[in-house]
Amino acid sequence: MSEPLKLGLAGLGTVGIGVINLLRTNGDLLTARAGRPMQITAVSARDKTRDRGVDLADYAWVDDMRDLAARDDVDVVVELVGGTDGPALDLAQAALKHGKGFVTANKAMIAHHGLELAATAEAGNLPLKFEAAVAGGIPVVKGLREGASANAIERIYGILNGTCNYILSQMEDTGADFADVLADAQELGYAEADPTFDIEGVDAAHKLAILASIGFGARLDFDAVRVTGITQVQAADIAQADTLGYVIRLIAMTDVEQKDGEGSTLLQRVRPCLVSKDHPLASVDGPTNAVVAEGNFSGRLLFQGAGAGDGPTASAVVADLIDIARGEVGAPFSIPVADLEAMAPTEPGHRMERTYIRFTVADRPGVLAEITAAMRDAGVSIESLIQKGRPNEGGDVLVAMVTHEGQERSVQQALHLLDGSDSLTAPPLVLPLLRN
Numbered sequence: 001m002s003e004p005l006k007l008g009l010a011g012l013g014t015v016g017i018g019v020i021n022l023l024r025t026n027g028d029l030l031t032a033r034a035g036r037p038m039q040i041t042a043v044s045a046r047d048k049t050r051d052r053g054v055d056l057a058d059y060a061w062v063d064d065m066r067d068l069a070a071r072d073d074v075d076v077v078v079e080l081v082g083g084t085d086g087p088a089l090d091l092a093q094a095a096l097k098h099g100k101g102f103v104t105a106n107k108a109m110i111a112h113h114g115l116e117l118a119a120t121a122e123a124g125n126l127p128l129k130f131e132a133a134v135a136g137g138i139p140v141v142k143g144l145r146e147g148a149s150a151n152a153i154e155r156i157y158g159i160l161n162g163t164c165n166y167i168l169s170q171m172e173d174t175g176a177d178f179a180d181v182l183a184d185a186q187e188l189g190y191a192e193a194d195p196t197f198d199i200e201g202v203d204a205a206h207k208l209a210i211l212a213s214i215g216f217g218a219r220l221d222f223d224a225v226r227v228t229g230i231t232q233v234q235a236a237d238i239a240q241a242d243t244l245g246y247v248i249r250l251i252a253m254t255d256v257e258q259k260d261g262e263g264s265t266l267l268q269r270v271r272p273c274l275v276s277k278d279h280p281l282a283s284v285d286g287p288t289n290a291v292v293a294e295g296n297f298s299g300r301l302l303f304q305g306a307g308a309g310d311g312p313t314a315s316a317v318v319a320d321l322i323d324i325a326r327g328e329v330g331a332p333f334s335i336p337v338a339d340l341e342a343m344a345p346t347e348p349g350h351r352m353e354r355t356y357i358r359f360t361v362a363d364r365p366g367v368l369a370e371i372t373a374a375m376r377d378a379g380v381s382i383e384s385l386i387q388k389g390r391p392n393e394g395g396d397v398l399v400a401m402v403t404h405e406g407q408e409r410s411v412q413q414a415l416h417l418l419d420g421s422d423s424l425t426a427p428p429l430v431l432p433l434l435r436n
């Protein structure tokens, strides 16, 4: 029998315990696939006394998880703690410095520090893997790095945050407003006590930045992701979208623009979009994630599945461990860090799109004319316009419209013309229509 791959596991929460259960349940199958057994030797978490529903007696307990990095009985450190910096980052750096492989599900840390960690890993010819950091159980990192690696990728987009998708699809099903659905989601465990990272789109942005780097060979650039969360989406928007044949989803999207003689620019964007009901992403409901990658030879590839949860996330973590047990190292971002292209962010104002705009306006004559005049003056052509019949409690009326395809900056210009108008009683909401 070959030598086992010895694992030091930091974090015994949802994913950590999921990994222990998977290694125990599928042990023989994993040994056959990996060509050698995988064996946890040491574990670490904050509270040694907590009952975690699994027997930890076979594993050495390490009080400070950073000490896993120096242990002789650890070949690979598995970090399932979380946090952008702090102990998780210390552990990653220490593990690589001590010549260990490193596996993590931590998208925040990879989005912020992935390049420096990858450079260290490459210098030491060590594996650094993070399949579970993007879309939980969906093998989309491998899908791009391996299955689709023969393609020039043209566009990657999808639903990368289960909490937002759960909230939006619940709003759709029940007609309830954002705040009520969020409260329910927190009670049911679909949303964190502090949901900011999810509902403001930051979590999806972390994952998108990682996918953009792998898909386009671009240097990871989380700070360049333009992010709009779902907090401004109202039940009325979902109802209007439904009337028009659309659902609303938080869409993370990235593509590359080639500019003659000026190199390439990278667009990375997270924002709620109207998705046509006949698009595959429209039927992605609840906490499910889905990613579309368009390759120049493969055509449209759709990856769909559970974006979180103990089992699915453990499945992705252990798939990385199997690769390492087989001796696969590879560049973490598909091509070596030194060869990743530094791409400037795309300024999207010239991009053509159709747009849904919702205005909240005072219920009085002339308001509609004022809005349509601003649209006309900015060169925005209106395709359809819906005015909700009765005023709401505050006496406001919702006016929603969909524009014909036009430059994104024209809509911004029209809204600028309406800045300060006392006809508008709340800031307008602008949502693009996802191109099919």
Ligand SMILES: NC(=O)c1ccc[n+]([C@@H]2O[C@H](COP(=O)([O-])OP(=O)(O)OC[C@H]3O[C@@H](n4cnc5c(N)ncnc54)[C@H](OP(=O)(O)O)[C@@H]3O)[C@@H](O)[C@H]2O)c1
Pocket (backbone or CB within 6 Å): 010, 011, 012, 013, 014, 015, 016, 044, 045, 046, 047, 048, 050, 065, 079, 080, 081, 082, 083, 087, 105, 106, 107, 132, 133, 136, 307, 308, 309, 310, 313
């Ligand atoms: N949950 C998911 O479905 C999911 C999906 C994809 C990716 N992820 C990522 O996976 C990672 C873990 O998530 P999770 O949901 O499993 O988190 P979790 O349930 O909150 O568990 C976190 C674990 O880390 C331990 N921990 C926290 N701070 C520590 C410290 N300073 N030193 C040592 N241990 C520490 C905790 O110890 P105690 O138990 O003793 O408090 C706990 O065991 C995160 O990066 C997350 O983003 C999670």
